Amino acid sequence: KQEVTQIPAALSVPEGENLVLNCSFTDSAIYNLQWFRQDPGKGLTSLLLIQSSQREQTSGRLNASLDKSSGRSTLYIAASQPGDSATYLCAVSGGGADGLTFGKGTHLIIQP
Amino acid sequence: NAGVMQNPRHLVRRRGQEARLRCSPMKGHSHVYWYRQLPEEGLKFMVYLQKENIIDESGMPKERFSAEFPKEGPSILRIQQVVRGDSAAYFCASSPPSGQQYEQYFGPGTRLTVT
Numbered sequence: 114k115q116e117v118t119q120i121p122a123a124l125s126v127p128e129g130e131n132l133v134l135n136c137s138f139t140d141s142a143i144y145n146l147q148w149f150r151q152d153p154g155k156g157l158t159s160l161l162l163i164q165s166s167q168r169e170q171t172s173g174r175l176n177a178s179l180d181k182s183s184g185r186s187t188l189y190i191a192a193s194q195p196g197d198s199a200t201y202l203c204a205v206s207g208g209g210a211d212g213l214t215f216g217k218g219t220h221l222i223i224q225p
Numbered sequence: 226n227a228g229v230m231q232n233p234r235h236l237v238r239r240r241g242q243e244a245r246l247r248c249s250p251m252k253g254h255s256h257v258y259w260y261r262q263l264p265e266e267g268l269k270f271m272v273y274l275q276k277e278n279i280i281d282e283s284g285m286p287k288e289r290f291s292a293e294f295p296k297e298g299p300s301i302l303r304i305q306q307v308v309r310g311d312s313a314a315y316f317c318a319s320s321p322p323s324g325q326q327y328e329q330y331f332g333p334g335t336r337l338t339v340t
Contacts, residue, residue, distance in 0.1 A: 145327065156316060157268075157331035164326065202268070209327045210320065212258055212270030212281060 115140045119203055119216035127224050128195055134188040134219045136203030141184050143205045147213065148177050148188050150199040157202065161188070193223045227252070229319050229332035230299075237338045244304040244311070246335045250319030257300045258329060259292060262314040274300060307339045 116139045126132055136146075145164050149157040161170045161177040163186070169178040176189040190197060200220045204213035230249040238244050250257050259271040273281040274294040285292070289307075294300040304311055314336050318329040 147328065149331070154336075156333040157318075159328060159330060162326060162328045204268075206327065210256055210273065210280070210323070212260075212273050212284065213268075213318075213329060214270065215260075215268040217267040 115143075115205060115207060115214045117203055117205060117214050117216035119201075119219050121219060122217065123220040123222075125222040125224060126193060128193060130193050131189070131191050132193055132221075134190070134201050134203075134221070136186040136188070136216055138184045138186075138205050138214075140207070141181050143181065143207060144209050144211065145206050146177075146179055146186050147204050147206075148175075148186075149202040149204065151202060151218070152199050160201075195223045195225045197221065198223050229317055229330055231315075231317050231332035231335050233335060234333060235336050235338070237340060238307050239340055240308055241306050244307050244337055246302040246304075246315050246317075246337070247299040248302070248317030248319075248332060249299045250317075251330055253321065254319035254330075255322045256320045256327075257294050258318040258320075259300075259302050260316045260318065262316065262334075264313070268316065271302075304337075307337075309339050312337055312339045 118137050120135045147162045148160045163170050163179045174191040179186045200218040202218045204215045257274045260268045262268045270284040272292045289305045291303045314334045316334045317332045320327045320329045
């Protein structure tokens with residue numbers, strides 16, 4: 114059974130810092146990995162999707178890497194801003210159209 | 226292109242009543258997923274449907290819960306005889322047809338409160 118773990122559970126940093134969020138998964142046989150952000154009381158916004166054959170994806174100040182063999186992914190946020198404050202969720206799919214298995218998230222606070 | 230739509234956004238039911246949650250996928254998407262987020266817990270997969278077919282319901286509780294995605298109209302998640310433990314946020318997601326990346330796009334959720 115796939116399990117996804119996210120470390121740290123919570124993080125508070127001053128504005129402007131670069132930061133790394135970690136995600137690990139127990140079964141390396143994944144199809145893809147998605148990073149989402151969730152604002153309080155809201156739905157999920159897809160940030161990046163990495164196919165199992167890819168090593169990284171970039172969107173603006175965000176960069177996600179994937180090391181499938183070791184079961185790890187990182188989300189790098191450059192030059193953090195208060196608007197980045199949210200919960201960041203990592204999720205993996207075992208097959209193309211399978212349901213996602215989620216981690217419990219990293220609650221991020223960027224201090225102005 | 227409108228995103229995934231869910232309604233109602235908030236639903237209050239008394240114990241023993243039925244709850245019906247609706248989800249309209251993004252235009253052109255043929256795959257619908259339902260997830261549940263219990264307080265202080267992560268999102269859990271419940272069921273995956275395509276038009277008129279349940280593909281994977283391995284995450285659905287065995288009793289009181291059912292889902293459908295009819296040929297016409299939205300997908301429906303139905304919870305019969307609700308109990309307090311059903312209070313949660315229920316999210317729907319959709320993804321494009323086969324052959325694409327299967328990226329899932331989420332709706333805003335329905336927050337169910339059972340009193």
